Each structure stands twice: as C-alpha cells, then as structure tokens.
Amino acid sequence: MITVDYKSRQPLYEQIIERVENLALLGLLPPDSQLPSVRQLAAELSINPNTIQRAYGDLEKRGVIYSLPGRGSFVAARSEELRERKKQALWEDLQKLIDAAGTLGVSRDDFAARSAEYFALKEQA
C-alpha cells in the first residue's frame, strides 16, 4: 500500500507523508481506518522505526491522522480541508509552471493543447 523510493532526493519521511495523504484523499484509506503500526511499516519498508514515527508525528500535526497510544494510528476525517489545502498548492505550482512557460516562449495554446492531451491520457488509463 505504502511504497517509497530510496533513490529520491526527497526524504523518506516526506515521501511517507505524501503517500498517506494521497491515499486518504483517494478514499483508499477511509476515515478511522487503521494505519500499519510504526514498527510494522518500518519492517515492510526496511527502514528505521524512528523515520516512520517522524512521518506519523508530522501527519498528526497536520490533522491527517490521529494516534491512540497503545491502540494504533488512524486516518482522520478531515479530508475536505486537506483537499482544499492541496488544491491551493496545486494552483501555486500551476502558476509557477506557466511563468516558466512564458520564459520558454510556450504559447497559451500550446500549453492548453498539452494539458488536454495529458488529461485524455489519464482518462484512457
């Protein structure tokens, strides 16, 4: 369910945070469903439990999950707020991309055409 790319420049704990966030957003991890335990996920991914703990700790701070000592960690029911935050970030990234497009002399039409193409690719799959 949760995977990680060891070769990435992105830190492992950040990758885990993103994966859990996305799984929660997609509904593949429904609210109140239990996450793998710190030790179990660490064993699955062959990384140190402390790294998982850090990711879970950050996820709890963000309100994505909640943890009950002795019981486990669970998905919080705040997905709508989370979705809005991530959308906001998406629009910021889009703006940066369009700025870069301007620098490269990419026209608005070219950009729109590519966007349509990629959306079509997604729907096909």
Next chain:
Amino acid sequence: MITVDYKSRQPLYEQIIERVENLALLGLLPPDSQLPSVRQLAAELSINPNTIQRAYGDLEKRGVIYSLPGRGSFVAARSEELRERKKQALWEDLQKLIDAAGTLGVSRDDFAARSAEYFALKEQA
C-alpha cells in the same frame, strides 16, 4: 542581475545555474556576453567563490556557458537546444501536475480555467 534565496531548500549552486540558464534563454544575457567573474559574483552574493565555481563548472558541462582561463566566463550560443531541453522538462512537470489534479478531483475545465487566468495575469504584467 543574478539573485539567490538563502532560505530555499534548493542548493545555492543549483539556484545560480537556473538563474543563468533563464537569463540566457530570455536573451538578457546574449551569446558571448561576459558573466561576472567567480570572485566578483561571490562577493555580490556574499557566498563562497567555490560555490560559484561549482555552478559555473556545471553550466559549462551543460554547454550553457564557456570559460576562458585568464579571460572570464561567457554565454554560449546554444540557446535553441537548451530551450528544447527545458521545454521537455516543462511538459513532464505539467503531466505530474495533471496527475495530481486527478487525485484531487480537479476537473479538466477547472484546470483550463485556472491556466487561462494565470496566462492573463502574466500578459497584464
């Protein structure tokens, strides 16, 4: 001309590489124009000359600039190739963004509307 964000997660030398590349692409640094010297730019940005040297070295490897020992560093005339490479990277980023949009439930129309908005903002400025 060349600025840098000390708070960024992105390494200083990578920021310098990007800045020079973009200035060359925009024509603000015409082919064969001279860049600030390693020591001079280091002094301007208050960073170590070795960091500049690393950036210039990488830029030369990429064919963006060329350096003449004793004379200085200059912008290479390969902008068309460079532009193509950066466009390719742009399309890849766009694809990732659209994948993320799908995850967030952003429709193709919403995406197109935002794109148009940001293009309009750019042309206005």
Next chain:
DNA sequence: GCAATGTACTAGAACAAATAGTACGGTTAA
C-alpha cells in the same frame, strides 16, 4: 501477565552543501 501499540530520548553514522584557505597558470593592460 503479555504482547502489541504510540511516544520520548540520546547518540552516532552518513551525506550533501557550503565555507575557508592556498596555489597554479593564463590573460590583459599599464
């Protein structure tokens, strides 16, 4: 009780980024 859970803490390894300092050879202009 016992096994599982989250949590907290210290210590250290590993790595990348950046700094510091020195040195060498080429170019340019006084």
Next chain:
DNA sequence: TTAACCGTACTATTTGTTCTAGTACATTGC
C-alpha cells in the same frame, strides 16, 4: 616586465539534515 585580474584545482573543515541504532516508558487489549 609587472601587477591585477581571470579560471581552475586542491584539501580540510564546518554545518545541517536525514537516517539509523538502541533503549525506555505508559497505555491498550486479550
């Protein structure tokens, strides 16, 4: 020729982050 610039090449060191390692403690549930 000489002095002041250039790029270039080293080594050493510092710094911060990431990750690992190990231990410990309280809580929960069977």
